[in-house]
Amino acid sequence: MYCYKCGSFLNGSDMCNSCGAKVRVYKKVLQLSNSYYNMGLVKAKNRDLTGASEYLNRSLKLNKRNTDARNLLGLVYFEMGEVVQAFKEWIISDNLQPDDNIATKYIKKLQSNQTKLNTINQTLKKYNVALNYAKNGDDDVAIIQLKKILNINPHLVKGHLLLALIYMKKGNYERAKKPITKVLKIDTNNPLAKRYLIELNTATELKITDTNLNKNKQNVFRDYEKEQIEKEIRSGYDINIPDKQEKTYFNSNSYIFTIINIFVGIAVGVIATYFLIMPARVGEINAKHNKEMLKLDSRIESLNNDNRTLEDQVSSITSERDNLSGQLENKGTESSQILGDYDNLLAAMKAFNSKDYVNAAIDISKIVDANRSQAFTELYQSIQPEAYKQAATAYYNNGVNQAKSAGNVDKLNTAISNLTEVFKYDYQSVDYATAANYLGEVYEKRYDITIGADVATAAAYKEEALNNMASLINNVLSQDSGKNSKAIENLQNHINSLTAK
């Protein structure tokens, strides 16, 4: 409790210790304000929002700084759909007590959800429009508008009340009950809702009484008729009283008429439905279908676009996959080459160690890359020259010996093979001019032996021999023509000689 003059905290004394103002009555006023707040709180808890707002307003008239009362009043207004009133109370409360005030939280919460705030504001604007319609007598439009508003903002008490009033004005008392009940659920003691409900009940009772009165009138009329007939009978008039059969006939006739009327009613209803309601319904359904079709079209278009994008992606991924598998294949080939090179080097080593220089040289010659690693290269270089030298020597010796002694085509072929092999290895370590000469000789000799027996084979041998010798000159010996001139000369002589045959 603070002094109204200087704002200092007041203790139990009737005088302000700071400014000396007399505060006895002021304290009483504040206590009264708190009492009203408590009563307002009880009413609010019981959902008597109108009662609560009255007490809380009284509390604030006594003490404008009663923050609890003001905040609660804001909440009560908010619950009744009066958002602007609620905002107003909370903002005033926040200004009067900026620190430790729950109103600050309420304001922030409401402001943080701009979508909801906008929606509420829209409903308030539409309510004003609907009110205008109602005041101008456009009740149906007002009803449609209010229904929409109340769907979005179901706590707008005055919206429900206006809707109920319009229904009542139109004599639609049953429908008016619903919004009134809703109001009484939100605000149990709403005076307007109660007043409308009383009015509604009275009007409904009157309607029922009217109906009963009409029924009574009919009964009275029937009784009067009956009485008149009986009187006539009693008075002895000769009247034609219908016998039982006629009466039955009359009654059954009336039943038939009733049934006919029912059928006629049904037929009229069906015709009305067909001519009035069906076209509108069909139009509505068509419009709905068109909308659906448009939606589906756009959806199909979108799906087609997605499909095209996916196809592009698939094509891109496929080409990427092909590229990668190509790379993988290359890698695989490369890997198998590496493994092959190592295998060949190992085999060559094995053969070299067992002095099988020919096979060592063959294995070495299969190595694709001699620089796989430093160790690989070193090992390669340690055996390759010797192996090639020894292999060339071995082939040379075998080839020359076979060339000298060969007497048939098979042996000549072996000699050719050996002599040709000389040039695959370190041919310069042997007398390769002689080797070339022997090679030429055995080629010629093979031709000479064959020509007598088989001309075609001899021609094939000749062609092969000329090609091989030319290849040896061009691809091997001409690389160092200075040193190899004798070998080239020997081969060339044999080429000339064989060509001439």
Place this chain on the structure above:
Amino acid sequence: MINYDEEIKKFTPSLEVDDTEDAIYNSNIKDITDVIQDLLEEMKGNE
């Protein structure tokens, strides 16, 4: 019986969120203490 048209006329338009500022400025938040202080000052002025 309620005169419905008259009753509808009693309904006032709702304040919109944009009107909050005006509603705050136009609201009279004086409490009884303010009123009494005003009265006392007026009395002093008259003396």
